[in-house]
Structures are given as structure tokens and as C-alpha cells.
Amino acid sequence: MMSDDKSADSAEFDLDDILEDDVVEEISVDDIEIEDSSIDSGDDDTGSGESFQDKVREYMEELEDETFHEPPAVADEQPELPVEVEEISDSVAATEETKAEVERRIMNASEELDSLVRDVVQQDSNSLAATEIDIMEAKKFLSLHKLRQAKSSVRKAEKALVTLEEDVLYLRRSIAMLHRLLKEKKIDRIEAENILLGLRKATSAAEIGDVGQAATEIEFLVDDLIGGNTSTLNPFFFRHFWLGVDTRWPAGGDTGVLLIRLINDGPIAMPAMRLSPPVPVGWSSIPSSVDLPIIAPGGNLPLRFDIKSEGRYGADEIPLSRKLAVSTAYEMRSGEIMVTIRAQNRSMEPLSDILLTPWLPPGYTTAKVPFVERLTPDEVAVIRMPLTIDMGTGGSS
Numbered sequence: 596m597m598s599d600d601k602s603a604d605s606a607e608f609d610l611d612d613i614l615e616d617d618v619v620e621e622i623s624v625d626d627i628e629i630e631d632s633s634i635d636s637g638d639d640d641t642g643s644g645e646s647f648q649d650k651v652r653e654y655m656e657e658l659e660d661e662t663f664h665e666p667p668a669v670a671d672e673q674p675e676l677p678v679e680v681e682e683i684s685d686s687v688a689a690t691e692e693t694k695a696e697v698e699r700r701i702m703n704a705s706e707e708l709d710s711l712v713r714d715v716v717q718q719d720s721n722s723l724a725a726t727e728i729d730i731m732e733a734k735k736f737l738s739l740h741k742l743r744q745a746k747s748s749v750r751k752a753e754k755a756l757v758t759l760e761e762d763v764l765y766l767r768r769s770i771a772m773l774h775r776l777l778k779e780k781k782i783d784r785i786e787a788e789n790i791l792l793g794l795r796k797a798t799s800a801a802e803i804g805d806v807g808q809a810a811t812e813i814e815f816l817v818d819d820l821i822g823g824n825t826s827t828l829n830p831f832f833f834r835h836f837w838l839g840v841d842t843r844w845p846a847g848g849d850t851g852v853l854l855i856r857l858i859n860d861g862p863i864a865m866p867a868m869r870l871s872p873p874v875p876v877g878w879s880s881i882p883s884s885v886d887l888p889i890i891a892p893g894g895n896l897p898l899r900f901d902i903k904s905e906g907r908y909g910a911d912e913i914p915l916s917r918k919l920a921v922s923t924a925y926e927m928r929s930g931e932i933m934v935t936i937r938a939q940n941r942s943m944e945p946l947s948d949i950l951l952t953p954w955l956p957p958g959y960t961t962a963k964v965p966f967v968e969r970l971t972p973d974e975v976a977v978i979r980m981p982l983t984i985d986m987g988t989g990g991s992s
Contacts, residue, residue, distance in 0.1 A: 835861025
């Protein structure tokens with residue numbers, strides 16, 4: 596019994612000693628390693644003359660130099676990407692806004708077109724419908740032998756036809772002016788779409804007989820294209836003024852005098868512009884052109900040019916310009932031009948088969964020119980003729 600207890604105690608004692616020895620050895624090893632490293636580092640620091648803190652400070656300064664001096668080169672390059680992205684986003688947004696604006700205008704124009712068609716269909720006051728009703732009433736009154744009522748209906752129909760004729764002329768003039776303006780002015784896509792929609796409105800109104808409304812729609816298109824600024828456009832289209840052209844031929848010379856008088860009889864001032872004298876082909880003028888100042892309403896501006904024919908005449912030949920005195924006046928009314936020609940025979944013998952070809956303002960033409968069969972000495976012929984806007988192959992006004 597005693598031997599067993601003692602052996603057990605001795606075994607237990609030996610195990611504890613072993614465990615304690617292992618722990619002590621493990622701890623002592625760690626302590627020794629730490630002490631050795633600290634001693635080695637301390638020896639190195641002492642031998643080099645620098646402390647460990649100085650080395651750490653130098654190392655941190657190197658890290659700071661690498662961190663704050665090298666990256667700025669990269670920082671200068673990276674901000675370019677956000678700028679490019681911003682520009683692309685702005686362009687995309689502008690394109691979307693333009694598309695939305697076009698769609699909105701098209702929808703508004705479509706709604707206005709539908710409203711216009713409904714209003715015109717509900718009304719019976721357009722020119723053609725009124726004329727047909729008046730003619731039907733006249734027939735009914737004639738069948739009932741009511742001559743006075745029939746005569747009244749016929750007069751109403753005639754008045755409606757006169758109004759219709761004026762509306763048709765107004766429409767043709769507006770279309771001609773629009774056609775000419777499109778040749779002189781560059782338009783963008785939105786303006787082109789607005790023009791097409793306006794033409795659709797005018798067509799819808801004209802198809803049901805409301806020619807006056809159709810002409811008004813075309814006039815709106817012209818006003819939109821002008822934008823309130825007519826200073827750079829053809830003054831014969833958009834101005835009210837009077838232009839007189841006359842000639843004088845002093846005796847004993849080959850040079851004539853061209854007299855031009857410009858009167859602004861419109862409500863607004865005429866802008867400054869350059870005028871070239873209307874001389875026929877084969878003639879020259881001195882000066883070749885003049886710069887006109889601003890002409891206030893009611894202003895009067897006389898001009899004088901020396902003109903000479905480039906052709907030569909024989910000693911026994913008298914040029915027609917000395918036999919026939921021609922004066923021409925142009926009345927401009929916003930696209931409508933009325934020409935008045937006054938021809939007088941100043942020779943001592945009659946003149947026959949005279950073809951009078953007046954000067955035509957730019958953008959205008961005429962289907963025919965006056966022809967005078969005979970002019971006796973001192974006889975005067977006065978001819979009035981309208982001019983039409985030159986539309987090329989598109990028609991006339």
C-alpha cells in the first residue's frame with residue numbers, strides 16, 4: 596500500500612515537473628530571443644551612431660516623399676475623364692431636347708390643323724360655298740318669277756366671286772414670295788417642318804374653298820421666315836416705296852443723264868442699301884453703283900447717273916433714245932409691283948412698231964411687254980402693267 600501511494604505521488608510529481616520545465620523553457624526562449632534582438636539592434640544603432648527612432652523617421656520621410664510627390668502626375672491626368680463624360684452627356688441632352696422640341700412643334704401644328712379643318716367645315720361662309728348658295732337662291736327666285744330677289748342673289752354671288760378672285764391672287768402671290776424667299780434664305784430642319792405643316796394647313800383650307808385662309812397661312816410662313824428682319828432681304832418684296840426712272844439727252848453729245856427718284860411712302864424707314872442704276876444691256880453708267888442712306892417715311896432721294904452706249908452710230912444715224920423719250924415708274928407694295936410707262940415721240944416723224952421692255956427688278960418677271968403700233972410726233976402713250984414674282988419653274992404670282 597505504501598509503495599503504491601509513493602509511486603503514484605512520484606509519477607504525479609514528475610509530470611508536473613515536466614510541464615513546468617516545458618513552460619519555463621518556452622518562456623525563457625522567447626525572452627532570450629527578444630533580448631538578443633534588442634541587444635543586436637542596440638549594438639547596431641550604437642555602432643552606426645544613429646538611433647532606431649532616427650531610422651524610423653527617415654523611413655517615414657521617404658514614404659511621405661513617395662506618397663505626396665509621385666501621385667500628382669497621376670492626379671493631373673485623371674480629371675480629363677470626367678470632363679469628357681460631361682461633354683458627351685451635354686451633347687446627348689441637347690440632342691434629346693432638340694428632338695423633343697421638334698416633336699412638340701409637330702404635335703401643336705397637328706392640333707392646330709385639326710382645329711382649323713373642323714372650324715372651316717362647320718362654317719358655310721367660305722367663298723365657294725357662299726357662291727353656290729347664292730346661285731341656287733337665284734335659280735329658285737327665277738323659277739318663282741321673283742326677279743328682284745333673284746337679282747339680289749346674283750349680285751351677292753358676283754361679290755363673292757370677286758372676293759374669291761382677290762383671294763386666289765393673294766394666295767398665288769404669297770406662294771411665289773415664299774418660293775422666292777426659300778431660294779434666298781437657308782433654313783434648318785425645324786423651319787422646314789414648320790413650312791410643311793403650314794402648307795398642309797393652307798392646302799386643307801383651299802380644298803374646302805377657304806382660299807383667304809389658305810393665303811393667310813402662307814403669309815404666316817413668310818413672316819416666320821423673315822423673323823421681323825427684312826434689312827438683308829430683297830426690298831422689292833417687303834417694302835413700300837416709289838421708284839421713278841427718267842432720261843435726259845443733252846444736245847451735241849453722246850452721253851445721256853439717267854435720273855432716279857426714290858420716295859419712301861411706306862410706314863417704316865428703309866434700311867441703308869446699295870443701288871445699281873437700271874441701265875440696259877450694252878450701256879454703261881458712271882458711277883456704277885451708289886450707297887443709299889436710311890430713308891425715313893416720306894423721304895425723297897434724287898439720284899443722277901451719266902449713261903453712255905457702248906455701240907457706235909454713223910453720222911446719219913439718230914439713236915432711238917433721242918427720238919423716243921421713255922419714263923418709267925414702279926410702285927412697290929410688299930411684293931406687288933405696278934409699272935407705269937410713259938413714252939413720247941420727240942421726233943418730227945411718226946414711229947411705228949415700238950416694243951417697250953421696262954427694267955425688271957430682281958426677282959420679278961412679266962409674261963408680256965407692251966407693244967405700240969404707232970406714235971405720231973409729240974404723241975404720248977401711257978401703259979400700266981403688273982409684274983409677277985419670278986418662281987422659276989414653280990409658277991407665277
